Amino acid sequence: MRKKPIPPPKxxxxxxxxxxxxxxxxxxxxxxxxxxxxxxxNRLIAVEQYLAENQKRWKANQFEQFQ
Numbered sequence: 001m002r003k004k005p006i007p008p009p010k011x012x013x014x015x016x017x018x019x020x021x022x023x024x025x026x027x028x029x030x031x032x033x034x035x036x037x038x039x040x041x042n043r044l045i046a047v048e049q050y051l052a053e054n055q056k057r058w059k060a061n062q063f064e065q066f067q
Contacts, residue, residue: 032040 035043
């Protein structure tokens with residue numbers, strides 16, 4: 001019996017902003033090791049989407065500043 005696919009999470013800016021560069025990386029690693037492969041892929045896709053959207057906004061902002 002196959003697991004029901006987990007839909008990728010939406011790029012939630014509030015969640016991403018809460019990530020601290022000073023967090024306990026061992027705890028983060030442990031958390032990710034508990035996730036399934038599908039959950040990890042979905043999370044990676046969500047992060048890539050979030051980065052792509054921010055890059056697009058940044059480029060648009062830079063273009064507006066030089067006009």
